[in-house]
Amino acid sequence: MKTTQNEKGYILIFTLITIFIILMFLSTLTLKALNQNKQVEQTDTTYEVTAIAEMGVEYYHTKVLDAIKDASEEVNVIISNNTLTEDGKSSQINDVYKDLRTTVTSSSLYNPIELEYNTKSFYLNSISLTDPESGNPTLEITVIGKINEKTKSITAKFDFPSNLATKVIAGGGNSLVTGGNSLFKVPNFSENVTDPFPPPGVAKCPADQQEWMKSTCYTNYIQTLNKFQDTTVYFTGTNIDDTVDNENFHNSFLYVKGDFNIRNFNNSKDVNFYINGKGTFGTISTNGGVLIQALSDSSFQNIKVKKDLKIYLNGYGTFSTIDNENNTDGLKLYAKGASFQSINDLKESLFEIDGETKFNQASSFINTDVHSTGNVNASQLRLSDSKFYFDSKVDQKQLFSLKSSSKVCIRGDYHLENLNIDSTSHVYILNTSTGTLSYQNSQKEVEFLNLNQFNTECKLPISSDSSELTLIEPKINLIKDIIYN
Numbered sequence: 001m002k003t004t005q006n007e008k009g010y011i012l013i014f015t016l017i018t019i020f021i022i023l024m025f026l027s028t029l030t031l032k033a034l035n036q037n038k039q040v041e042q043t044d045t046t047y048e049v050t051a052i053a054e055m056g057v058e059y060y061h062t063k064v065l066d067a068i069k070d071a072s073e074e075v076n077v078i079i080s081n082n083t084l085t086e087d088g089k090s091s092q093i094n095d096v097y098k099d100l101r102t103t104v105t106s107s108s109l110y111n112p113i114e115l116e117y118n119t120k121s122f123y124l125n126s127i128s129l130t131d132p133e134s135g136n137p138t139l140e141i142t143v144i145g146k147i148n149e150k151t152k153s154i155t156a157k158f159d160f161p162s163n164l165a166t167k168v169i170a171g172g173g174n175s176l177v178t179g180g181n182s183l184f185k186v187p188n189f190s191e192n193v194t195d196p197f198p199p200p201g202v203a204k205c206p207a208d209q210q211e212w213m214k215s216t217c218y219t220n221y222i223q224t225l226n227k228f229q230d231t232t233v234y235f236t237g238t239n240i241d242d243t244v245d246n247e248n249f250h251n252s253f254l255y256v257k258g259d260f261n262i263r264n265f266n267n268s269k270d271v272n273f274y275i276n277g278k279g280t281f282g283t284i285s286t287n288g289g290v291l292i293q294a295l296s297d298s299s300f301q302n303i304k305v306k307k308d309l310k311i312y313l314n315g316y317g318t319f320s321t322i323d324n325e326n327n328t329d330g331l332k333l334y335a336k337g338a339s340f341q342s343i344n345d346l347k348e349s350l351f352e353i354d355g356e357t358k359f360n361q362a363s364s365f366i367n368t369d370v371h372s373t374g375n376v377n378a379s380q381l382r383l384s385d386s387k388f389y390f391d392s393k394v395d396q397k398q399l400f401s402l403k404s405s406s407k408v409c410i411r412g413d414y415h416l417e418n419l420n421i422d423s424t425s426h427v428y429i430l431n432t433s434t435g436t437l438s439y440q441n442s443q444k445e446v447e448f449l450n451l452n453q454f455n456t457e458c459k460l461p462i463s464s465d466s467s468e469l470t471l472i473e474p475k476i477n478l479i480k481d482i483i484y485n
Contacts, residue, residue: 053145056122198234409458
């Protein structure tokens with residue numbers, strides 16, 4: 001009996017010990033689970049507050065992008081204002097860029113954002129722009145994300161545009177264009193100007209013009225240019241009443257103080273005219289290496305392009321007839337606006353017109369590039385393997401034919417009649433432009449592009465003598481670096 005009672009006592013004690021052990025084990029598991037749950041909550045909060053800070057970076061990034069877009073639109077308006085001088089445009093564009101730098105670094109642009117009342121929010125801690133005048137400025141912003149009392153700081157660095165438009169190329173008579181840069185290096189019209197005129201040390205030309213060969217001199221009267229060889233003359237008169245038709249006129253320079261008139265100018269080569277006024281030319285048909293540069297409005301009656309003719313005008317150009325007499329080395333033209341009466345199968349040429357352009361009758365181009373920054377008025381245009389870039393409004397009234405991989409880019413408003421586009425050619429129009437168009441036996445339709453697409457398809461080709469330019473950067477580039485604190 002006593003033995004049975006002892007066994008029951010042992011069982012009771014064992015049971016109590018077992019229950020105690022189980023309770024201790026369950027308490028440990030519960031405490032561990034509670035700790036793990038607390039750690040998970042803390043980790044989740046850390047991830048969430050980091051995500052809120054990253055959301056703040058994107059939000060303020062968008063604010064900066066909007067400010068840059070507004071500034072870029074202001075720049076485009078300035079560039080399109082043909083009443084401003086190039087210096088005036090450059091000055092106003094610089095002011096817009098300065099205002100942009102002030103705007104993006106002002107705390108008033110970035111309000112704190114509350115995501116959940118008194119619980120979740122983000123706010124801008126700091127913003128700065130390093131080396132704003134350099135070619136590679138950097139925008140740095142620090143954003144704080146917050147959940148209750150827990151915070152997370154993120155610092156992000158971005159590339160910032162160094163300019164909002166092309167810089168003015170060094171030298172006189174330069175163009176500001178939105179599509180990239182000019183088709184070729186704009187001439188330096190300061191070469192026209194010598195002060196005093198003639199330069200010191202230049203003697204008066206001898207009375208006998210035979211003695212002018214291979215010399216440098218000045219005169220107010222020139223009877224004939226037919227025997228100018230290796231000659232530099234500073235001319236203080238206005239007219240040369242002569243028809244030059246002789247290969248003996250070559251490798252020479254003629255500097256003119258004021259306006260200049262000449263009837264016909266044929267068969268010469270390697271000659272340069274620098275005219276500090278208006279130039280008036282009759283027929284031009286040369287053998288290559290000819291440059292005509294004038295500071296004022298100038299007119300040309302009949303140009304027969306044989307080889308390598310350059311005409312640079314720091315004024316408006318009026319052209320009656322232009323014909324091509326050779327398959328290579330065409331006409332390179334720069335003018336502050338131009339009017340063309342008739343152009344017949346012009347080949348291998350470049351036109352950079354910094355202003356209004358008029359094509360009054362049928363004009364035909366072969367492997368020729370044309371860029372106009374001002375309004376364009378045209379009757380009939382025929383393009384073969386040619387590229388036209390129009391920065392402003394285009395009003396074309398008759399047939400507009402494109403074939404053999406031709407391309408036309410129109411940035412402004414448009415009125416186009418009787419478009420005939422073959423399967424290899426393209427007409428691109430910026431999709432913010434408005435206008436009307438019609439087709440005539442066309443194999444393709446006009447393509448409307450957004451700004452990024454347009455700038456990609458319609459970027460001007462860079463010729464071998466083009467100057468370096470800073471292009472429009474209407475956005476912040478990819479994030480360079482992110483630092484989590």
